[in-house]
Amino acid sequence: MDTTTKAGAKALSLAPATRAALVNGRRPTSRRLAPWLLVAPTLLVMLATSVFPLAYSLVVSFTRYELARETGWEFAGLVNYRDALRDQRFLASAVQTAQIIGPALVTAFVLGFALALLLNRPFGGRGLFVSLLAVPIMVAPTAGAMSFALMLTPKYGAVNDLLSILVGQQLLIDWLGSPTLAKLSVAVVQVWRWAPFYMLVLLAGLQAIPDELYEAGRIDGASPLQLFGFITLPLLRWPALVGLLIGFIDLIKIFDTVYIMTTGGPGGSTETLTFYTYYTGVRFFHVGYGAALSFYVLATVLLLCVLLVRVSGQREEGVA
Amino acid sequence: MTHSLWRWTKAAGFYLILLGVTGLSLLPTLWILSTSLKTPGEYFTFPPIWFPRRPTLEHYRLLFGEYGGVQYLRNSLIISGGNTLLVLALSIPAAYALARYRVGGRALAFWILSQRMLPPIALVIPLFLLYAKLQLLDTFPGLILAYTIFNIPLAVWLLIGFFQDFPRDIQDQAMVDGCSELGSVTRVILPVIAPGVMVVALLTFTLCWNDLLLALTLTRSSTRTIMVFFTSALYAPTDVQYGSASASIVLGIVPAFVLTICGQRYLVRGLSMGGVKG
16 A cells, blocks of 8 residues: 555656646645546456466466366475476477467568558559458457368368369368378468558558658669668568567467367377467366466566567667 | 550559459458358369359358357357446546556556466466356356456557547646546547547457457356357267358458458557557
8 A cells, every 4th residue: 555655656746647736736635546546446357357367377386286186286396397398298389389370470471561562552442452451350360260171171162172273183182181281271371360460560660651761762873672671671670570579479379270270180280389288277177287388388478578578668769 | 655555564463463362361251251151062062162153041040040149149249248348447547547647657557568468378277267166157247357358458558548649738728617637538538539449449349259268268058159159060060060150150250340441540559559650
C-alpha cells in the first residue's frame, strides 16, 4: 500500500497530472488515488488470471504431480527440468518447431516484401487488393488449417489437381504422409498467413519514406537499384527487424495448424513445443512435468521478447 | 505507338501477377466455400470439381439441425461477446489512467503489455488445474475470464494510444466549461475515439473467437466453441463429413471478414502491438 501511494505521488509529479490537479485542486488525496482506482480492477483480474496461475504452475513444476494417479504434491526439485533435457521427444519438438517456422518466416518475409514493393504505387483498385490480400491474417488459424487439410487430400484436394495441370501429368502426392512433406505443408500454411502481415508492415514502412529522399537521390544521379539499396533498405531495417521478431515470438507458439493438419504426425515428425507440452500436461495428465516443459517454452519466448525490446529501444534512440 | 503498347502490356502483366497472388491467397477460403456447397458425390470426385454443379445448402441445414451447430455458434458468441465487453469495461478506465496520469509510470504500462507475449501453453496447464479445483471448467464465466489474459494487454495498449492522441486542451476546455472529468471522457473523448474503440472491440472479439488451445482445454460439452467443433466435425467417427465441416468453417470465418473490411487501417497497429510504426 505504501509503495502504491509513493508511486502514485511520483506519477502526479509529472507535468500533465499536475495540470489536472490544478484544474480540480479541491480534493488532493482522492485525486491522487482516483487514477489507481481506475487501473485496480484490471490489475486484479491480471493478478488472478495470469500472475497467480504462473506462480502456481511454477510450484507444480517442482513436483511429481500427476492427475491420473494419486501422486499428490511430492516435491521433486529440479527433476522435471532435468528430465526435460533428456527427453528425446521434447528436444525433437524444439528442433521440429525451428525446422517448420524458420523457413516459413523467411519465405513469408520475402514474399511479403515483394508484395509490398509491388503495391507501393498508385493504381486502380489498390485498396481492394490490399484488403483481399490481408484476409488470411484474420482467418482463424483453425479454419485456415482445416482449409489446407482439405485442399491437400491426395485425390480430392485442389493442390494436387493444380499441380497436375501445371506439370501435365496426374500427381497423387500424399502431402501429410511423409515427415518432410508434412513439415513443408505446415510451413506453407504459416507462409500463407504471415506473408500478408509482412506485406502490410512493410507497405506502411515504404509509405513512410519521404519522396524527397528519392528525388534527392535521383538528382545526384543514383540508379533505381542504388535508390533501393541506399534509401529503401536502410529505412526499412527497423520495421523489418521488429516485424520478424514479432513473427518469431508468435510462431514459436505454433499449435493450431499442427493439431488440425497432422496431430503431430507422421511418427511425431511435426510435433512442436506447444503441441508436445499440451499433450504431456493436459492430455496425458503429467501436469508437473508439463508445467516444467511450459517454463522452457516461456523462457525461450522471454528471451526473444528481451531481444525485441532491445531492438525497439535502439530504433527509438536512432530516430531521436 | 509501340510505346503505348509496351505500357499496356506492363499494366496487364502487373494486374495478372496481382490477380494470381490474390487468387492463391484466397484459394483456401474459396475452396472451403465451394466444398460446403457441393454434394458428397461432388466432393468425392476424382479429379476434383472446382465449382459445384448443383449448389446445395444441405450441409448448412445438417449443421444447424442434426449436428447442433447453433449451440456451438451460440457458445462462441457468448464467450467472445462476454469477453469483449469485460475487456472493454476493464481496459477503457485503465488505459485512460495510464495515458493521462501515467499511473505506475512506463514500467506498469510495459508490464501490462508484456503479458500479451506470454505463451498460452504456460497458462493452459495451471488454468486447467485451477479451473478443475474451482469448478470453472466448462463454464461461461471461466472462459470469459480466461481470455482476458491475452486480450486486456492488447486492448489497453491500443487504447492508451488513442487517449494520448486526443488533444489535452479540448478536454481541459470541456472541464473549464463545467464538465466533470467523467463527463469529459464519456461525452467528449469517447465519441471522438469511438472508431478506435470499435477496432479494439473487433480485434478482441476475433482473437477470442479464433482461439483453439484454451477452448480445447477448458471447454467440455456445454461450452464447446465452434473452433473446437471444427476439429471433431472433420474427423467424425462415422464418416468424413467434408461438407458439414466446410460449412462450419465458413460460418467460423465470417467474423474475420467483417473485421478485415472494417478495421484494415488499424490492423497493422493492432497486430504488431504498436511495435511497428504504421
